[in-house]
Amino acid sequence: MKDITRVQCLLSTEVEALLNQQIKKEAQSASAYLAMASWCDSNGFDYSSEYFFKQSEEEREHQLKIFKYVLDMGGTAISPEVTNIQTEFNSFREVFEEALDAEISVTQSLKNIAANCYKEQDYVTIEFLNWFFKEQREEEYKARRALELFDVIGEAGTGRWEIDKHVNDIKYDSEG
Amino acid sequence: MQNVITEAPVAEFTEVFRTHNGSVFQSDRENCWYIDFVGKLARFDYRSIMKLRKAIYAIDIEALLLNSEITPDLEIVFICACDHCYVLTLLEIIDFKKLLEGTFVMLELNRIIHDRVYRLSV
Numbered sequence: 001m002k003d004i005t006r007v008q009c010l011l012s013t014e015v016e017a018l019l020n021q022q023i024k025k026e027a028q029s030a031s032a033y034l035a036m037a038s039w040c041d042s043n044g045f046d047y048s049s050e051y052f053f054k055q056s057e058e059e060r061e062h063q064l065k066i067f068k069y070v071l072d073m074g075g076t077a078i079s080p081e082v083t084n085i086q087t088e089f090n091s092f093r094e095v096f097e098e099a100l101d102a103e104i105s106v107t108q109s110l111k112n113i114a115a116n117c118y119k120e121q122d123y124v125t126i127e128f129l130n131w132f133f134k135e136q137r138e139e140e141y142k143a144r145r146a147l148e149l150f151d152v153i154g155e156a157g158t159g160r161w162e163i164d165k166h167v168n169d170i171k172y173d174s175e176g
Numbered sequence: 177m178q179n180v181i182t183e184a185p186v187a188e189f190t191e192v193f194r195t196h197n198g199s200v201f202q203s204d205r206e207n208c209w210y211i212d213f214v215g216k217l218a219r220f221d222y223r224s225i226m227k228l229r230k231a232i233y234a235i236d237i238e239a240l241l242l243n244s245e246i247t248p249d250l251e252i253v254f255i256c257a258c259d260h261c262y263v264l265t266l267l268e269i270i271d272f273k274k275l276l277e278g279t280f281v282m283l284e285l286n287r288i289i290h291d292r293v294y295r296l297s298v
Binding site for chain 2: 003
């Protein structure tokens with residue numbers, strides 16, 4: 001009997017479902033960053049707003065990258081529904097805490113997909129995911145560094161203004 | 177007298193899985209499956225059988241069982257871009273799910289056999 005399912009699609013049902021879940025997660029991150037950009041902008045933190053706009057765009061690119069991969073491998077990519085986006089924050093610091101939390105959760109979710117791929121010996125998808133792991137190194141670094149500015153500079157006086165000014169300068173250049 | 181060599185007829189369909197109430201056949205030539213269930217034989221290609229599986233698995237059987245309202249225990253399973261539509265009772269849904277689960281286990285097994293036996297041999 002011919003193996004029609006394999007001929008049609010490289011991905012197993014489980015991996016396809018996990019990748020679709022990841023598409024949703026990236027879409028949710030993109031929207032969450034947009035909400036953060038909006039909050040920062042309306043509270044006068046222009047540079048941070050710009051930083052979150054860029055982050056949102058990056059998350060959207062990640063989403064599309066996975067989306068196209070699923071399609072290229074013969075699977076069905078599902079355009080996700082994005083709900084429950086937090087739009088209000090108690091403080092400037094909380095925005096960055098939420099951002100780091102979101103990045104950690106994305107890394108964890110990618111690790112979960114990779115674990116499943118190893119189990120199934122889906123090395124093709126693992127190779128695809130490697131790019132994301134490298135990207136997460138940068139994303140987590142930037143989010144952590146941004147949060148550290150609050151401790152290094154301090155929020156008193158013109159502290160928040162100073163933090164806002166420095167957020168956009170964070171660069172990760174240890175791409176090895 | 178001329179010798180006529182008759183070849184054995186090529187099997188058009190392979191049975192993938194069968195339960196008491198239905199069966200699924202694969203046609204290698206057409207790259208599709210035929211599902212024989214509730215007195216109806218329907219053809220499904222890869223995309224539509226995947227959609228069918230999703231639709232059937234998504235039915236909350238437990239919720240239907242616990243539902244005490246006086247409504248008919250019927251579910252209409254309609255798949256986009258597919259000519260077929262099923263109107264199933266609760267028992268039929270359970271049977272159909274069993275049939276599809278068995279089918280996909282067999283297809284998975286077939287993939288493993290292909291991977292291990294045929295695809296690795298030189």
